[in-house]
Amino acid sequence: xxxxxxxxxxxxxxxxLPHVAQILPQLKRLFARxxxxxxxxxxxxxxxFCRWVxxxxxxxxxxxxxxxxxxxxxxxxxxxAATSCAPEQMLHLCFIDRxxxxxxxxxxxxxxxxxxxxTLADTPLIFARSAAAWQTHPANYYAVEQxxxxxxxxxxxxxxxxxxxxxxxxAAQLRTVLPKLQSPNIDIVAEFVIHLRHQIQTIDVDWLAWxxxxxxxxxxxxxxQERASSLAETQKRFNYAVPMLQHLxxxxxxx
Numbered sequence: 001x002x003x004x005x006x007x008x009x010x011x012x013x014x015x016x017l018p019h020v021a022q023i024l025p026q027l028k029r030l031f032a033r034x035x036x037x038x039x040x041x042x043x044x045x046x047x048x049f050c051r052w053v054x055x056x057x058x059x060x061x062x063x064x065x066x067x068x069x070x071x072x073x074x075x076x077x078x079x080x081a082a083t084s085c086a087p088e089q090m091l092h093l094c095f096i097d098r099x100x101x102x103x104x105x106x107x108x109x110x111x112x113x114x115x116x117x118x119t120l121a122d123t124p125l126i127f128a129r130s131a132a133a134w135q136t137h138p139a140n141y142y143a144v145e146q147x148x149x150x151x152x153x154x155x156x157x158x159x160x161x162x163x164x165x166x167x168x169x170x171a172a173q174l175r176t177v178l179p180k181l182q183s184p185n186i187d188i189v190a191e192f193v194i195h196l197r198h199q200i201q202t203i204d205v206d207w208l209a210w211x212x213x214x215x216x217x218x219x220x221x222x223x224x225q226e227r228a229s230s231l232a233e234t235q236k237r238f239n240y241a242v243p244m245l246q247h248l249x250x251x252x253x254x255x
Contacts, residue, residue, distance in 0.1 A: 002032035003090040003115065003168070006081045007099065008073050009053075012041040015215065017049045019100035026103045028058050030115050031092070035084075037062040037077040060084065071181075071188035079178055087172035090120060094166045101214045107207035114205060118168050124196045127166040130204035136220065137210045138227035144237035148190070148244045155252035158197050162190040162244050165208050169196070187243035194251045 005027065011017050027034050036059055043050050043063065054061050062080045064073065081091055092115065102111035118125060134142050145163050153159040167189075169177075173196070181191045193200065212227075213220040227233045 005031040005034040005092045009036045010039040012045040014046050023103045035060045035081040069184040070186045071184045082171045082174040085171040089171045097211045098165050101211035102207040111207045124169040124200045126164045126202045127205050128161040128202050129208040132206045133209045138224050140234045144241045155248045162193045186240045190244040
């Protein structure tokens, strides 16, 4: 049984949406279906794309009728997928920028092989950024997220990727964890790991190299330097890292 991909689509500017059509043949080969959500701003500003994705049989589309925070978008889409699938169905919770880059770069074969080799016995599983993948990211990204990893090790005894980019689990596992999630924001991804930490496995992969130079069609080294020296970018990372640290501290108090 092929797995299913679950991908939120919030892209009012239409920067990433063209990649959905470009990678559709690979998605069809790797996944039985792809569950996607369409945020209200995306529907309003990208009506042609939204019409196309709703008419494409490969996609199961959740249309949001109201504005939602990021975590609310995620949780509603994940609940829709979890309740629509058989308990043993494997679900890949992932993001369109990362998947589009992996499938349209030199990492394509590695990504496809890794998706195909995962079994139910491996789940829940985080595909985590390898040392080589982190080398492609700006230094401030790594420094801030490593603080969260180190805090997890100090507080919970486990060094995990709490800001994951790709999580694989069964529909049954997703149904179990969803009621425990509380955050309406992006730090909801850390809550997943906290609640699954006693079962979770990790595989480090190179295909989670930094996708932004591909997305923005920029020179990787130049963009990396710009972001690394940007206070605004560092503050952006702390805006989700600090709530993640708070989740870890709260979890340590009930150990």
